[in-house]
Amino acid sequence: MNIEVHDGEEGWSLAEALDSVCYPPEVMATVIWRDVTWAHADKRFFARLDGEAVCHAGLYLREAKDGPREVFLGGIGGVMTLPEARRHGCAGQVMRAAAEAMKGEGCDFGLLFCEPHNVAFYERLGWRIYRGEVFCEQPAGRIRFDIMHTMILPVVSEPQSLAIDLCGLPW
Numbered sequence: 001m002n003i004e005v006h007d008g009e010e011g012w013s014l015a016e017a018l019d020s021v022c023y024p025p026e027v028m029a030t031v032i033w034r035d036v037t038w039a040h041a042d043k044r045f046f047a048r049l050d051g052e053a054v055c056h057a058g059l060y061l062r063e064a065k066d067g068p069r070e071v072f073l074g075g076i077g078g079v080m081t082l083p084e085a086r087r088h089g090c091a092g093q094v095m096r097a098a099a100e101a102m103k104g105e106g107c108d109f110g111l112l113f114c115e116p117h118n119v120a121f122y123e124r125l126g127w128r129i130y131r132g133e134v135f136c137e138q139p140a141g142r143i144r145f146d147i148m149h150t151m152i153l154p155v156v157s158e159p160q161s162l163a164i165d166l167c168g169l170p171w
Contacts, residue, residue, distance in 0.1 A: 001047055001048065001049055001088070001089065001090060001093060002047070002048045003045060003046070003047055003048075003093055003094060003097045004045070004046045004048060004053075005043055005044070005045055005046075005097070005101070006043070006044045006046065007042075007043065007044075008040055008041040008042045008043055008044055008058065008059075009040070010044075011041075011043075011044030011046065012040070012041075012044070014044070014046060014053050014056070015041075015044055015046075015056045015058065015078060017053070018053060018054075018055075018056050018080055018082065019056075019078070019080060021082055021083075022080040022081070022082065022083075023080070031115075032115070032147050032148065033113075033147060033148060036138070036147070036170065037138055037139055037169055038077065038078075038169060038170060038171060039060055039062075039075075039077075039168060039169035039170065039171045041058030041059060041060055041077065041078060041171070042058075042059055042060055042061045043058070043059040043061075043098075043101060044056060044057075044058050044059070044078075045057045045058075045059065045094040045097050045098050045101075046094065047081075047085075047090035047091075047093050047094050049085055049088065049090070054081060054082045054084075054085035054090055055079075055080065055081040055082070055085060055090035055091055055093075055094050056078060056079070056080055056081075056094065057076055057077075057078065057079045057091070057094040057095055057097075057098050058076070058077045058078040058079075058171065059074060059075070059076060059098045059101055059102070060073075060074070060075035060076075060077060060171040061073070061074060061075075061105055061107070062075060062166065062167065062168060063167060064164060064165060064166050064167045064168075065163075065164065065165040065167060066108075066159050066160055066161050066163075066164055067160060067161025067162075067163055068161075069160055069161070071108040071109070071157075072105075072106060072107050072108050073107060073108065073109065073110070073111050073166070074098070074099075074101070074102030074105060074107035074109070074110045074111070074153075074155065075110070075111050075112065075166075075170075075171040076095070076098055076110060076111075076112040076171070077112065077113070077170075077171030078171070079091060079094070079095070079112075091121070092124075092125060095122075095125050096125070098110075099125070099126075099153060099155070102153070102155050103155055106156075107155045107156070108155060108156050108157045109152050109153060109154050109155050109156070109157060109158050109159065110127070110152060110153035110155060111130070111134075111150065111151070111152055111153075111164065111166075112127065112150075112151050112153075112171075113145070113148040113149065113150055113151075113170060113171075114148055114149050114151060115148055115149070116149065119149055119151070122151050123151075125153075126153055127151040127152065127153045128151060128152055128153075129149055129150070129151055130150040130151060130152045130159060130164070131162070132150075132159060132161065132162030132163055132164060133146070133162060133163050133164070134146070134150050134163075134164045134165075134166065134170075135163065135164070135165045135166065136165075136166040136168065136169060136170040137166070137167075137168055137169050138169070145166075145170055150164075
C-alpha cells in the first residue's frame with residue numbers, strides 16, 4: 001500500500017471518481033447527509049493498492065471557535081474506500097497520515113462527523129465522541145449540526161467547551 005497526499009483542488013478528480021463508486025445515486029438517495037453543503041478539502045490523502053487509488057480522506061484546515069476560544073482545527077471528511085479494498089487497512093492508513101499532517105500543521109484538535117456504524121472504527125484510531133454541540137454554516141445560515149456523531153482527536157489540546165463553531169461549512 002502506498003499513501004499519497006495531494007492538494008485539495010488537485011486531488012478532487014481522483015476523489016470524485018472514488019465517490020461515484022462508493023456513493024452511486026441509489027446509495028446517495030438513502031444517506032442522511034445527502035442535502036448538506038460541504039466544504040472543499042485543503043489536502044487529500046489517498047491509499048493505492050497495486051497502483052489503483054482505493055481509499056480517500058480529506059483534510060480541512062480551519063480557524064474555528066471552541067466556546068470563546070479561537071482554535072485551529074483539522075477536520076476529516078470524505079473518508080471512503082472502494083468496496084473490494086475494504087478491510088485491508090487502507091482507511092486506517094490514510095487516517096493516520098491525516099492525523100500526522102494535523103500535528104505538522106499545528107492543529108489544536110481534529111474533528112470529524114460520522115454515521116453510527118463507523119464510530120468503533122474511529123475509536124480504534126484514538127478518536128472520541130464529542131458530547132457538545134457543533135455549529136456550522138449552510139446556504140440558509142448558521143445551524144446546529146446534529147445529523148451525525150461528532151468525534152474529536154486531541155492533537156495539542158481538546159475542546160474546552162460544549163460548543164464548537166466551525167465558522168464555515170462542515171466537512
